[in-house]
Amino acid sequence: MNKNSKRVLGAVAAVTLVLGTVAVTSAQAATKTVTLVYQGPLTGTDAQTGQDEFLGAQTAVQMYNDTNPAVKVKLIQADDQGDGAVAGTVAPGIAANKAVIGVVGPAYSGASIASFPSYKATRLTMVSPSATRVTLTDTKSPDNGYPFFHRVVGNDALQGPAVVRWSIDGVDSPKVYVIDDQTPYGTGLAQAAVAYIKLKKINQVGSDSVVQKTSDYSATVSKIKASKANVVIYTGYYPDGGALAKSLNDNGWNGVFAGGDGVLNDAFIDVAGKAAAEGAKFTAPAVPFETAASAAQQAAFTKATGLKTAAGHVYVTETFNATNVFISCIKLGKVTRAGIQSCVATGTFFALDGKTILKFTRQGEVVGGAPVGGFQVVKGIIKYFGAV
Numbered sequence: 070m071n072k073n074s075k076r077v078l079g080a081v082a083a084v085t086l087v088l089g090t091v092a093v094t095s096a097q098a099a100t101k102t103v104t105l106v107y108q109g110p111l112t113g114t115d116a117q118t119g120q121d122e123f124l125g126a127q128t129a130v131q132m133y134n135d136t137n138p139a140v141k142v143k144l145i146q147a148d149d150q151g152d153g154a155v156a157g158t159v160a161p162g163i164a165a166n167k168a169v170i171g172v173v174g175p176a177y178s179g180a181s182i183a184s185f186p187s188y189k190a191t192r193l194t195m196v197s198p199s200a201t202r203v204t205l206t207d208t209k210s211p212d213n214g215y216p217f218f219h220r221v222v223g224n225d226a227l228q229g230p231a232v233v234r235w236s237i238d239g240v241d242s243p244k245v246y247v248i249d250d251q252t253p254y255g256t257g258l259a260q261a262a263v264a265y266i267k268l269k270k271i272n273q274v275g276s277d278s279v280v281q282k283t284s285d286y287s288a289t290v291s292k293i294k295a296s297k298a299n300v301v302i303y304t305g306y307y308p309d310g311g312a313l314a315k316s317l318n319d320n321g322w323n324g325v326f327a328g329g330d331g332v333l334n335d336a337f338i339d340v341a342g343k344a345a346a347e348g349a350k351f352t353a354p355a356v357p358f359e360t361a362a363s364a365a366q367q368a369a370f371t372k373a374t375g376l377k378t379a380a381g382h383v384y385v386t387e388t389f390n391a392t393n394v395f396i397s398c399i400k401l402g403k404v405t406r407a408g409i410q411s412c413v414a415t416g417t418f419f420a421l422d423g424k425t426i427l428k429f430t431r432q433g434e435v436v437g438g439a440p441v442g443g444f445q446v447v448k449g450i451i452k453y454f455g456a457v
Contacts, residue, residue, distance in 0.1 A: 103404050104143045104168040105130070105395055107388070108159070108184070109176030109199075110151030114282075114308040117336045118151065118383060119176055122198055124374045125358065125388030126173050128366075131373035133396045140399055145169070149180045151306070153253070156180035160187035169193065170409050171395045173388060178202035178254040185214045193217060194410045196394045198387035199330065201225045201354065202257040206432040212253070219413055219429045221390045221420075222354035223439035225254075228329055229261020231441035232352040233271065235457040236300050236327035238443075246275045246298035248289065248313070250305030258304040258329045274298050281309055286316040293317065299324040306331040311340025318345035325350060333444055335381045335451060343449050351444040357453050358385040361421050381451070390420045390427065 107126045109119035123146065130144045147163055149156035156175060163169055164187040172188065172195045175181040181200045188195055197205075197220040204210035205218055237243040245266060249259035256278075266273045274296040277289050290313075293301060301317065301324060303310045310332035317326065318341070326345075328337075330353035338346040358370065358379035370379055379385045397419075398412035418427040428436045443457035 101140045101404075102143050103140055103170050103399060104145055104166070105392065106145045106147050106163050106169050106172045106174070107392075108147040108149055108156075108163070108172055108174035108180070110180075111146055111148035113150035113152070115151040115177075115306055117307075117334055118199075119148070121334075121382035122174075122176055122384045122388040124370070124376070124379065124382055125198070125385040125390075126392045128370045128373040128385075129389045129392035129396060132366075132369045133399075135369075138400070140404055142396065142399065143168075147172075147174075149175060149177075149184070151177040151180055153179035153183035157183040160184035164188055164191040164193055170404060170406050171196070171413075173198065173391050173395070175200060176384075178205060178257065179252050181205055181214060181218065182212045182253055185212075185218065189214065189217055192406050192410060194395075194406065194413050195219065196221060196391040196413060198222065198391040199355075199384045200254075201228060201330065202253050203261070204253075204257065206430075206434050208432060215432060216414065217410065219394075219433040221387055221394070221427055221435060221439070223441060224434065225258045225261045225329075227438055228352055228354060228441050229258055229263075230265040231443075231457050232258070232302055232304075232327060232329050233262050233265050233269075235350050235352050235443040236302050236325055237271065238457070240300055240325060242272070243300050244272050244274045244296070244298045245300045245302060246277075246293050246296055247273065247302045248277045248279060248304070250281050250303075250309055251278055252281060252305065254331060255305040258331075259302075262302055262304065279309075279313075281305065283309065283312070286313050287320070289313065290316050290320050290322065294320070294322055301326050303328045303332060307334040307337040308340060311337045311346070314341040314345045314349060318342070327351065329353070330355065330383070333383055333451070338446060338449065338451070346446045347449070349446045351451070352441050352457060353383065353444065354387075354439050354441050355384055356386050356440075356442060358382070358389070358421070360453060361386050366421065386421050390418075394418050394427065
């Protein structure tokens with residue numbers, strides 16, 4: 070998607086948020102309707118992630134509603150900006166809306182933690198397409214969303230090792246430097262990566278922890294250069310990851326820049342610049358929609374979103390899958406919060422390809438985990454290389 074189309078989508082997202090719902094025709098109004106919420110960053114520095122994910126929810130709902138079902142689905146957007154502080158103010162309103170029977174999201178781990186008190190208190194079921202912090206499903210952690218939080222992606226216990234393997238692939242004598250952004254997501258992924266580095270006795274030459282929205286990365290760059298690192302793993306989000314990659318490139322550092330799914334976004338290239346972004350590696354428990362979807366599903370995506378392709382948009386497949394978990398339950402006549410919770414917790418669902426089975430553990434994880442994919446910027450385009 071080019072920058073102009075991104076701006077259009079952002080404007081549409083903002084308008085939809087103000088109105089509160091996706092438009093419903095008069096014919097639909099006469100039909101029984103239930104409401105789902107997509108919650109993620111729709112404005113702010115991380116807006117592209119939420120806008121991308123919403124495309125998957127739109128597509129799933131459009132495809133379902135086009136079958137003229139007895140119960141139709143209304144889709145509402147909730148903008149938490151990917152920020153726990155904002156999510157803490159957004160979630161109570163969603164929880165209090167009795168028409169809402171499920172939340173597709175939250176998208177980010179910190180926002181999930183901040184939303185849990187409201188959703189757990191009102192027994193509102195969540196299925197996240199992208200929140201990966203391990204503690205979200207750990208019943209011994211104060212951060213957990215049990216029993217109402219579920220996710221269709223593997224957690225950072227899987228992604229941490231994967232980002233290390235992918236970052237050092239093809240590197241002779243790797244010397245790894247790990248940096249987190251002090252967020253719940255960033256620190257969790259960094260911990261998983263470092264644990265794997267120690268387990269495999271990989272040479273870690275340093276680490277740092279740098280707060281989000283840092284304006285000057287020169288001190289961190291100096292540390293990296295002094296350490297002689299030839300691989301940098303950044304476990305944060307793309308606005309800051311792009312700024313760090315640019316600073317490294319501007320200061321003459323040559324090596325592999327890598328990050329987890331928080332950095333995987335076309336906007337990373339815009340922030341870093343093409344020279345700094347080239348060759349950067351990312352991991353994500355995600356499969357590109359354009360890779361996994363059938364011709365009919367691709368056509369449905371275009372009808373729902375007005376876009377020719379999902380290429381360049383992250384977590385569309387996973388948001389489609391998360392939304393369809395709810396839709397599958399609605400098809401079975403589960404149209405209350407209690408009914409949805411029971412169905413999601415115990416049911417068996419199918420992913421976009423119609424073959425992959427999604428079923429949740431008691432804690433809300435996908436049974437058997439989920440593959441983590443490797444991505445890399447090649448000639449200015451993020452390409453998918455399969456599971457790593």
